[in-house]
Amino acid sequence: YPLGIQHKDGHITPVLYNASVYRDEYGKIIGVFAAARDITEIQKAEETIQTLANVVESSEDAIITKSLDGIITSWNKGAEQVYGYSAKEILGKHASIVAPSHLDKETLKLIEEIKHGEKVQRYETLRLRKDGKKIYVSITFSPVFDTNGKLSAVSFISRDITERKKAEEALRNFEIA
Numbered sequence: 001y002p003l004g005i006q007h008k009d010g011h012i013t014p015v016l017y018n019a020s021v022y023r024d025e026y027g028k029i030i031g032v033f034a035a036a037r038d039i040t041e042i043q044k045a046e047e048t049i050q051t052l053a054n055v056v057e058s059s060e061d062a063i064i065t066k067s068l069d070g071i072i073t074s075w076n077k078g079a080e081q082v083y084g085y086s087a088k089e090i091l092g093k094h095a096s097i098v099a100p101s102h103l104d105k106e107t108l109k110l111i112e113e114i115k116h117g118e119k120v121q122r123y124e125t126l127r128l129r130k131d132g133k134k135i136y137v138s139i140t141f142s143p144v145f146d147t148n149g150k151l152s153a154v155s156f157i158s159r160d161i162t163e164r165k166k167a168e169e170a171l172r173n174f175e176i177a
Contacts, residue, residue: 001016001017001018002014002015002017002039003015003017003036005036013038013040014038014039014040014043015036015037015038016036016037017035017036018035018036019032019033019035020032020033057076057077058077059077059078059157060081061078061082061157061158061159062076062078062079062081062082062083062137062156062157062158062159063076063078063079063155063157063158064079064095064155064156064157064158065144065153065155066095066153066156067152067153068111068115068153068154070094070096070107070108071092071093071094072090072093072094072097073153074155075090079158082135082158082160083127083128083129084131085097085098098128098129099127099128100126100127100128100134103125103126106125110139110141111154113141114141114142114143114151114154115143115151117143119141120140120141121141122138122139122140123138123139123141124136124138124161127158135162136160136161136164137159137160138158138159138161139156139157139158139159140156140157141154141155141156142154142155142156142157143155
């Protein structure tokens with residue numbers, strides 16, 4: 001169980017403590033073995049992971065992870081806002097659900113680029129919301145590696161740029177007129 005060990009200087013080291021009682025053949029206690037393992041680095045890593053998870057969950061951008069075969073494995077609140085699907089509705093589904101059918105091959109091509117070590121940043125394309133509305137998005141794809149350094153998934157950050165695209169189109173139309 002976790003506990004803190006206080007040092008002479010007053011600082012406390014978090015440890016996982018384990019103890020076992022040794023008995024003789026008559027059941028009489030003849031000794032105790034106790035071990036404490038310093039978990040300071042583990043706690044720091046857990047805090048870092050929690051901080052990153054909080055950043056992802058609070059982002060207004062869609063932050064999504066999908067397996068190498070395109071199955072959605074994570075979906076933040078921003079993704080719910082951008083695409084209209086709740087995490088419960090979309091986890092386990094193929095990522096093509098948010099791509100217009102004429103752009104299916106585009107996503108596969110982009111994943112292949114990531115697999116070959118290429119960077120894909122601020123790629124502008126069309127996507128579909130749950131309600132069927134087409135939106136313009138800017139997507140950055142990033143590789144996700146397992147603990148052995150092997151590519152295990154692809155994450156993407158997607159920002160809705162529909163309003164910007166409409167403004168650019170209006171400006172172009174104004175300049176032509």
